[in-house]
Amino acid sequence: MFVFAGSVAMISFVLYSVEYFTTRLEAFLFPRKFRLRTALKKISKNLGVISSFRELKDIVLVDIVQTLEVMGGAIVFQYEHDIEIIAEGDIDAAEIKQRLQSSALSEHPLYTCIEIHRHEQYASYLVITRNKANTLLGKEEIQWLHLITSYLEVSLENVHLIRKLTAKMQLLASQLPNEQSAHDIQWFRKVMFELQEEERLRIAADLHDTTMQDLFFLKRRFISLLDKYAMNKEDKEHLNNIVNFVEMINNSLRQSCFELNPFLLKEIGLIETVRSYLDKEAYHAPFVLKFKEERASAIEAKDLTTKKHIFRIIQELLNNAKKHSQASHVTFTMTVADRAFVLTYEDDGVGFKSTEARRIEIGSSGMGVEQMKGRVLHLNGQLQLDSREGEGTRLVVTIPIRETMSV
Known part of the structure; x- marks a missing residue:
């Protein structure tokens, strides 16, 4: 009995130790599997906060492209008379649209196409290009994508319903009567205006924190090239024109940010x-x-x-x-x-x-x-x-x- 109990304890300890160290060392022993599993946890967690198609790209599609190390990816929505494509990376949206209309997308040798959801009003697909080594995705990556699409199915349906409800609310808000009875539903207008302002503020913040900062650093890089290298007159003039063009884009974005968020109202009236x-x-x-x-x-x-x-x-x-x-x-x-x-x-x-x-x-x-x-x-x-x-x-x-x- 003592030998049996000791053997069971020893085997249990060994198995527990193997599992523990395998889990701890998974990132080194099975890096690809560890990366896919970590990305899956992150994406499934982020899907709970998505409420718009734009967030699908920023939160989900970017992670999928980076995790699989592919050239690009897209989430495609096919409606009865229209096709909407959210793309990330190097992927030809026009070609995807053309092949989807001709029902030839799933047979394309350069794309992996997985149907996410088919609804009476629309169908959605996840399209992934070849990886950066110019090879198709492996069996493990495709299984991972199928698991991702099972999560995406619910989120896409929720986003579609949110967009549909918002459109109906905007239509209703625009058709409210102007009689005295309209004051009974003033709260509805209040909610709609608040939602619009929140969206404008979010877009303005995104432009300021991402695109405008990127343009600022790009301009600095061009200026550093002008100062660092000796150039002939023609090249210098060409680079100066690029700097001026970047500054013009930045000014245009700054004006757009102001229109989205007129902060001067508080400062100067x-x-x-x-x-x-x-x-x-x-x-x-x-x-x-x-x-x-x-x-x-x-x-x-x-x-x-x-x-x-x-x-x-x-x-x-x-x-x-x-x-x-x-x-x-x-x-x-x-x-x-x-x-x-x-x-x-x-x-x-x-x-x-x-x-x-x-x-x-x-x-x-x-x-x-x-x-x-x-x-x-x-x-x-x-x-x-x-x-x-x-x-x-x-x-x-x-x-x-x-x-x-x-x-």
Whole structure:
């Protein structure tokens, strides 16, 4: 009995030790397996926080491409009349789209294509290129990808539903009535505006922390080349042009960040922020752009959210003028009269029929006149729109100074 018990204890100790040291040394003994398992844990954990297609690329697709050491990868959504591709790395999105339309993607020798989900409204696929050694994925990597797609299936369905719900909420917000009964559902507009602002702030932060920083370091590298190496006049001029072009892109991104997050509203107020914004836009606007302010300083006493709503309205009107008005002159006027703030927009463009107002999109934001009206109603204000074909457009926003709602 003593020998038997000792043998069992010894065997148990040996087996436990083997398992323990194998687990500890897995990164050295089985590096490929360890890397795949670690990446799987990370991706499965990150999938729980994904709420948009953009996050699919930043959180999931990047990890898949880096883990498998492939040239590139893509998550493809095939709808009834459209194909949407989220790509990372060196992968030809146009070729994938063409082959998917001809049902030849799965047979392509350079791609590994795995169907993630097939829904009545769409089908989704994970497409991976060859690895950097120009060989196809091995059996172990393909099994790992199939496991990843089983996790992705649920997340993609959730993201699709979130996008669908958000689109319906935006449509509903744009169609809310302007009668007194609309005040009963003001909370809905509040939620929609808050979600839009949060998304703008996130995009502005991403641009500032990633793309703009990358361009800054790229510019410094080019300048260091100019200082370090002796070049002939032609090469030096060519490199200077590249530096100037990088700086021009950086300035454009800086302006985009400001439009997404108008931080100057807090620092210098609404009037000066609008003046600065319109002055910059006047340089490349296809019309003469003017701004007038007449005793409107009382608006500066309002809260930051109210000023931000007014600034967004001005942005949307200006974007609309660029896209649709074909005007030669556009004027914005701010004034305060009878305890109300009045914003007036006027142009001498092509105008439109009053019945078309609901269908006009403002800029690239996809916000129509009705949703812009929602901002005004949220501030307990009124919006008057006067336009006729060939006779320009005049829009007047009136917001009570004392009764403006806070978000």
